[in-house]
Amino acid sequence: MYYGWRGxxxxxxxxxxxxxxxxxxxxxxxxxxxxPDIAIGSLIxxxxxxxxxxxxPLNLLLGRKLLTSQRSPEQHRSKLLRLxxxxxxxxxxxxxxxxxVMREAFDRVGARGAAAWMAVMETIAxxx
Amino acid sequence: MYYGWRGxxxxxxxxxxxxxxxxxxxxxxxxxxxxPDIAIGSLIxxxxxxxxxxxxPLNLLLGRKLLTSQRSPEQHRSKLLRLxxxxxxxxxxxxxxxxxVMREAFDRVGARGAAAWMAVMETIAxxx
DNA sequence: CCCTCAAGTCAATATAGTTGACATGAGGCG
DNA sequence: CGCCTCATGTCAACTATATTGACTTGAGGG
Numbered sequence: 109m110y111y112g113w114r115g116x117x118x119x120x121x122x123x124x125x126x127x128x129x130x131x132x133x134x135x136x137x138x139x140x141x142x143x144p145d146i147a148i149g150s151l152i153x154x155x156x157x158x159x160x161x162x163x164x165p166l167n168l169l170l171g172r173k174l175l176t177s178q179r180s181p182e183q184h185r186s187k188l189l190r191l192x193x194x195x196x197x198x199x200x201x202x203x204x205x206x207x208x209v210m211r212e213a214f215d216r217v218g219a220r221g222a223a224a225w226m227a228v229m230e231t232i233a234x235x236x
Numbered sequence: 237m238y239y240g241w242r243g244x245x246x247x248x249x250x251x252x253x254x255x256x257x258x259x260x261x262x263x264x265x266x267x268x269x270x271x272p273d274i275a276i277g278s279l280i281x282x283x284x285x286x287x288x289x290x291x292x293p294l295n296l297l298l299g300r301k302l303l304t305s306q307r308s309p310e311q312h313r314s315k316l317l318r319l320x321x322x323x324x325x326x327x328x329x330x331x332x333x334x335x336x337v338m339r340e341a342f343d344r345v346g347a348r349g350a351a352a353w354m355a356v357m358e359t360i361a362x363x364x
Numbered sequence: 365c366c367c368t369c370a371a372g373t374c375a376a377t378a379t380a381g382t383t384g385a386c387a388t389g390a391g392g393c394g
Numbered sequence: 395c396g397c398c399t400c401a402t403g404t405c406a407a408c409t410a411t412a413t414t415g416a417c418t419t420g421a422g423g424g
Contacts, residue, residue, distance in 0.1 A: 112356075113241050115363035132380075149401060161381050163403070185390055185401050213359035217352040224349030225356045231341035233239035235246060260411075277370065289412055291372070313370050313421055 120205040127198060132165045137199040140175060140189050147186035148177070174198060248333040255326060260293045265327040268303060268317050275314035276305075302326060 117131070124134055139154055140146055148166075152159050169175045174195035177187045191199060214222040245259065252262055267282055268274055276294075280287050297303045302323030305315045319327060342350040 109241060109244060109357060111361035112358075113237060115360040116237060118363060130379085147401080148403095157380090158382065159402075160383085160404080164380090167403095179390080185399095187402070209360050209363050210356075213356040216359055217355050221349075221352030221355065224345040224352045227345050227349065228338075228341040228353045229237060229240040231344055232243040232337050235243035235337050258410085275370080276372095285411090286413065287371075288373080288414085292411090295372095307421080313368095315371070 116206050116209050119209065120202045123205055124202050129168075129198070130165075133169060134199070134202050136162070136165060136169060137174065137191065137195060138203060140191055141196065141199045141203075144190050145188040147180075147188060149186060151189065169195070244334050244337050247337065248330045251333055252326075252330055257296075257326070258293075261297060262327070262330050264290075264293060264297060265302065265319065265323060266331060268319055269324065269327045269331075272318050273316040275308075275312075275316060277314060279317065297323070 120134065121131060124130060135155060136151070139151060143150075143154075146154075148159075148162070152162055155162065166175070170177060172194075173192050176190050176192055178190075180186055180188055214225070217225070248262065249259060252258060263283060264279070267279060271278075271282075274282075276287070276290070280290055283290065294303070298305060300322075301320050304318050304320055306318075308314055308316055342353070345353070
C-alpha cells in the first residue's frame with residue numbers, strides 16, 4: 109500500500125517540484141478546489157495540521173496568486189479562500205497526473221473492480 | 237487514498253508508539269521478517285533510504301535485542317540481520333493490526349473485490 | 365602492505381511538522 | 395467608548411526524519 113501511494117503521487121510530485129511546490133501545497137489547493145470559499149480554520153481542521161504549519165505554504169500560494177483570500181462579506185471574521193485561474197490550472201494538472209494513474213489501473217479491473225477498490229478504501233479510511 | 241493509508245496504519249502506529257517505536261522501525265522489522273539473514277546493504281536498497289538514516293532506528297532495534305546482526309559465516313564482509321523472538325512478536329502484533337483492518341474491509345467486498353483491490357494497488361505501485 | 369568493500373560514524377543541512385506566546389483586526393455588547 | 399472574544403497571523407524554539415559529504419573501521423584478497 110505504501111508503494112501504491114508512492115506510485116500514484118510520483119508523477120504529480122515531479123510536476124509540482126518543477127513549479128517549486130510540494131505535496132503540502134497540493135493538499136491545500138486540492139481542498140480549496142473542492143470547497144471554494146472555505147475558511148482558514150476549516151482548512152486547518154481538514155488538513156489536520158496546526159495553523160503555524162499551514163502558514164508558510166499558504167502564504168507562498170497567496171504570494172504566487174494561486175489563491176485569494178478575503179474577509180467574508182458583511183458576515184464573519186473569517187477569511188475565505190478561493191483558487192485563482194492559475195491556481196485552478198496547477199491544481200488540475202497535478203491532480204490529473206494522479207487520476208491518470210488511477211484510471212489506467214481501474215481500466216484493468218473494470219467498473220466492478222473499481223467500485224470494490226473504492227469500497228475497501230472507504231472502509232479502512234473510516235477506521236479512526 | 238491518503239486517508240486509507242492513515243486508517244490502515246493508525247492502530248499499528250499507536251501500538252508501536254507504546255513500545256517507543258515508530259513507523260520506520262516497523263518498516264525495518266517488516267522487511268527483515270520477510271527476508272531473514274538480509275544484509276544491511278540490501279535492506280538500505282529495499283527501504284530506499286541512506287545508510288545514515290537507517291543507522292539510528294537500526295541501532296535502537298539492535299540495542300533492544302529485537303534484531304541480531306552477525307558477520308556472514310566464512311563468507312562475505314556483510315552483516316546479516318535476523319529477528320529475535322521478541323522482535324518477531326512485536327513485528328507480528330504491529331502487522332496484525334494492519335491486517336485486521338484490511339481483512340474487515342475485504343470481508344465487505346468478497347474475494348473478487350479483494351483481488352481487484354490488489355490488482356489496482358499492484359498496477360499503480362509499478363508506476364515508477 | 366596496500367586496496368577494496370561493507371558497514372559505522374560525525375557533522376551540517378533540509379523539510380515538515382509541533383507547542384507556546386503574543387499581536388492584529390473586526391464584531392458584539394454593556 | 396471600552397472591553398471581550400474569535401479568527402487569523404507571526405515569532406521563536408524544538409522534534410523527527412530524512413539528506414549529502416567526509417572520514418573511520420574491520421575483514422579479505424592479491
